[in-house]
Amino acid sequence: MAGIFQITPIKKELKIRLYLQRKFSGSNRNQMTVYTPSGTSFGIYAINDWTFWDSIAPTAKVIARGRGPQFQAGVAGMEESRWFNIFNLVFEDPSFKGSTLKVMGATVTEDNSEWTIVGGSGEFTRAQGIIDKKTVQKTNDGDVLEINIHAFYAPLV
Secondary structure, three states, X not given: OOOOOOXXXXXXXXXXXXXXXXXXXXXXOOEEEEEOOOOOOOOOEEEXXXXXXXXXXXXXXXXXXXXXEEEEOOXXXXXXXXXXXXXXXXXXXXXXOOOEEEEEEEEOOOOEEEEEEXXXXXXXXXXXXXEEEEEEEEEXXXXXXXXXXXXXXXXXX
């Protein structure tokens, strides 16, 4: 049986800073509430098609999109927002086009929190890591978050 097994250490690391632009209203919105229970904010359901840019400059280009649902999973009256997010971060940039990171996590505060990377596809197969995020800009129709992705992955050879 010697020679039928091959063990190759192929863990790679991804570190990238992106800017998530969320538009809650207006003609270019990329987040929409699809269900709001009457009398409470607990249980709100929204769907996202967020854009992740390489900078906040007017010449910035879209690197990826975050597609998936989010739920208001905290009871009314709490000081912090308690959104729970699940989404695929789908890369459009030619370097990783079509590859995804599977992301989930709670937004504990609006300004700073983390999401967890629980998997991936394409180049990012078997990804694990975190996404640190913080608000860097607020507008009338949305906000911009600085996103720092740190993940390890093992692409199929």
